Amino acid sequence: MPDYDVLCIGNAIVDIIAQCDEAFLADNGIIKGAMNLIDAERAELLYRRMGPAVEASGGSAGNTAAGIASFGGRSAYFGKVSRDHLGEIFTHDIHAQGVAFDTKPLIGTPPTARSMIFVTPDGERSMNTYLGACVELGPEDVEADKAAGAAVTYFEGYLWDPPRAKEAIRLTAQHAHAAGRQVSMSLSDSFCVDRYRAEFLDLMRSRTVDIIFANSHEIKSLYQTSSFDEALAQIRKDCRIAAVTRSEKGSVIVNGDDTFVIEATKISELVDTTGAGDLYAAGFLHGYTKGHDLKTCGDLGSLAAGLVIQQIGPRPRQNLKREAEQAGLG
Amino acid sequence: MPDYDVLCIGNAIVDIIAQCDEAFLADNGIIKGAMNLIDAERAELLYRRMGPAVEASGGSAGNTAAGIASFGGRSAYFGKVSRDHLGEIFTHDIHAQGVAFDTKPLIGTPPTARSMIFVTPDGERSMNTYLGACVELGPEDVEADKAAGAAVTYFEGYLWDPPRAKEAIRLTAQHAHAAGRQVSMSLSDSFCVDRYRAEFLDLMRSRTVDIIFANSHEIKSLYQTSSFDEALAQIRKDCRIAAVTRSEKGSVIVNGDDTFVIEATKISELVDTTGAGDLYAAGFLHGYTKGHDLKTCGDLGSLAAGLVIQQIGPRPRQNLKREAEQAGLG
Numbered sequence: 001m002p003d004y005d006v007l008c009i010g011n012a013i014v015d016i017i018a019q020c021d022e023a024f025l026a027d028n029g030i031i032k033g034a035m036n037l038i039d040a041e042r043a044e045l046l047y048r049r050m051g052p053a054v055e056a057s058g059g060s061a062g063n064t065a066a067g068i069a070s071f072g073g074r075s076a077y078f079g080k081v082s083r084d085h086l087g088e089i090f091t092h093d094i095h096a097q098g099v100a101f102d103t104k105p106l107i108g109t110p111p112t113a114r115s116m117i118f119v120t121p122d123g124e125r126s127m128n129t130y131l132g133a134c135v136e137l138g139p140e141d142v143e144a145d146k147a148a149g150a151a152v153t154y155f156e157g158y159l160w161d162p163p164r165a166k167e168a169i170r171l172t173a174q175h176a177h178a179a180g181r182q183v184s185m186s187l188s189d190s191f192c193v194d195r196y197r198a199e200f201l202d203l204m205r206s207r208t209v210d211i212i213f214a215n216s217h218e219i220k221s222l223y224q225t226s227s228f229d230e231a232l233a234q235i236r237k238d239c240r241i242a243a244v245t246r247s248e249k250g251s252v253i254v255n256g257d258d259t260f261v262i263e264a265t266k267i268s269e270l271v272d273t274t275g276a277g278d279l280y281a282a283g284f285l286h287g288y289t290k291g292h293d294l295k296t297c298g299d300l301g302s303l304a305a306g307l308v309i310q311q312i313g314p315r316p317r318q319n320l321k322r323e324a325e326q327a328g329l330g
Numbered sequence: 331m332p333d334y335d336v337l338c339i340g341n342a343i344v345d346i347i348a349q350c351d352e353a354f355l356a357d358n359g360i361i362k363g364a365m366n367l368i369d370a371e372r373a374e375l376l377y378r379r380m381g382p383a384v385e386a387s388g389g390s391a392g393n394t395a396a397g398i399a400s401f402g403g404r405s406a407y408f409g410k411v412s413r414d415h416l417g418e419i420f421t422h423d424i425h426a427q428g429v430a431f432d433t434k435p436l437i438g439t440p441p442t443a444r445s446m447i448f449v450t451p452d453g454e455r456s457m458n459t460y461l462g463a464c465v466e467l468g469p470e471d472v473e474a475d476k477a478a479g480a481a482v483t484y485f486e487g488y489l490w491d492p493p494r495a496k497e498a499i500r501l502t503a504q505h506a507h508a509a510g511r512q513v514s515m516s517l518s519d520s521f522c523v524d525r526y527r528a529e530f531l532d533l534m535r536s537r538t539v540d541i542i543f544a545n546s547h548e549i550k551s552l553y554q555t556s557s558f559d560e561a562l563a564q565i566r567k568d569c570r571i572a573a574v575t576r577s578e579k580g581s582v583i584v585n586g587d588d589t590f591v592i593e594a595t596k597i598s599e600l601v602d603t604t605g606a607g608d609l610y611a612a613g614f615l616h617g618y619t620k621g622h623d624l625k626t627c628g629d630l631g632s633l634a635a636g637l638v639i640q641q642i643g644p645r646p647r648q649n650l651k652r653e654a655e656q657a658g659l660g
Contacts, residue, residue, distance in 0.1 A: 052423040055385035085415040
């Protein structure tokens with residue numbers, strides 16, 4: 001039996017979340033729905049203009065790790081914070097959720113990463129991320145025992161933004177595959193795909209990555225097509241399993257010639273889409289590492305994503321194990 | 331016309347909010363539903379034991395000031411933070427809400443106050459407050475122009491816990507009354523009432539305070555009676571106006587021989603009662619300073635309280651001006 005179900009690797013970020021209207025995004029040059037990378041100066045400017053906010057631990061793969069732990073899975077995390085107040089918050093929250101997190105914090109500057117997330121009335125989130133300490137994550141942060149000991153490793157495409165995290169990923173994948181484990185990744189963001197298209201395709205085609213998580217925008221960006229069906233046909237060939245989310249239309253999972261169409265769960269109020277993709281991946285991977293069929297994996301993803309978009313913040317407050325049992329997916 | 335509608339004075343606190351079960355409160359000696367004062371060492375211990383949390387600006391009177399601004403009222407605030415990260419969060423949020431807040435931050439220790447709030451499945455919150463920089467608030471922080479320029483001053487009974495805040499309150503009340511303004515206070519917490527009963531009664535009977543906000547537990551503690559009706563009969567004599575909240579039973583407003591019974595607003599899900607009393611006071615005082623009758627003031631209080639208890643965190647995410655208009659109370 002593996003030591004962990006899922007090892008997640010990502011940019012360790014605290015979210016600062018506020019609401020805004022559509023005009024605010026335009027006035028401040030924020031690309032709607034995207035992850036916008038910003039420097040320290042722009043972070044200060046946007047914070048001055050930002051409305052009243054709440055703070056919550058985030059980071060795409062951190063949200064996934066927390067979600068898996070909430071389902072009752074055993075998850076671990078690699079990510080770099082600084083030894084400052086936001087770093088304490090991040091570390092506290094992921095430990096409190098039961099995730100194994102031992103990456104050494106950075107002493108001194110830059111500070112812990114933060115993402116200012118503006119939520120428009122339609123529930124869409126537009127992220128503005130100052131990477132801070134994340135730029136220091138490198139292969140020296142790879143804990144070989146966790147890399148070899150997790151049934152599935154999962155990492156964010158966002159890790160191609162900081163300079164040396166990709167080295168950590170390649171090293172982790174080597175440990176994982178040498179131990180007969182599987183490796184998965186999220187394409188993260190359509191603009192991120194645009195920045196690293198060739199490298200992401202290489203990760204898939206070289207079988208460094210076995211399972212891909214993406215949304216419809218990201219796979220269309222990956223294959224530079226406006227046709228979802230064409231992108232789906234292509235990704236089917238480039239990886240063993242792809243789970244592609246389609247917002248309120250649910251998701252599609254492809255595995256060789258098999259296709260599973262998954263419905264989104266019904267929600268009463270769309271509040272904030274932050275964390276939807278991350279929690280879909282958490283549900284899927286929890287089901288996958290428990291040996292469930294791909295349809296059930298997708299349903300678990302829909303369940304977790306449906307819960308997180310009905311609240312502010314990227315990690316659902318519910319106990320996902322209990323929610324899964326109540327939904328007959330336990 | 332006054333420069334401000336309401337000047338609020340309170341302990342400037344950032345809330346750290348997590349869920350827990352009933353057993354957690356018992357195991358950790360936390361009095362349920364109360365504001366428990368803790369020292370730095372216990373704050374560290376409880377944080378280690380606390381589940382995944384979210385951070386949001388709080389502080390009873392700070393929440394009220396933010397609520398009044400959200401209703402479109404002109405509010406100001408006195409409260410002490412330290413020049414640290416939590417202090418920045420507090421200052422950002424209250425400024426971003428449109429509240430005039432100019433109290434000089436403390437340089438150095440102690441750090442900005444924080445309250446670890448544990449929310450049980452019944453929605454009740456149990457607070458554990460480390461006062462930090464709040465202990466430094468004193469009469470030197472009273473801005474005479476704001477004290478004299480606000481139609482109503484509102485302060486928390488909690489301010490009797492730090493050593494010199496009461497001097498700031500008495501000085502502010504002098505400025506306010508000299509300018510023909512009114513002064514109001516919240517009794518804050520039944521244990522707080524128990525600590526300062528004689529002083530609170532003196533504030534009322536000496537007419538230092540014109541309007542009292544309290545819940546049923548607090549007025550019963552104030553008059554050391556188990557009878558709500560008896561406590562209500564007594565408070566009617568001791569202050570000009572008293573607005574007494576009764577959770578899901580709504581509130582009762584007494585003014586001399588007049589009594590107004592106010593219904594609670596219907597809610598779909600009770601999530602977290604944090605901020606309920608503070609937002610009731612915000613709605614009431616907004617209506618009051620706009621010249622509405624006491625019944626409408628109470629309905630505005632119910633509206634705001636009803637919104638804040640359906641979310642995590644003590645300041646509602648809705649625009650209260652718009653909510654009031656939609657409810658026909660604008």
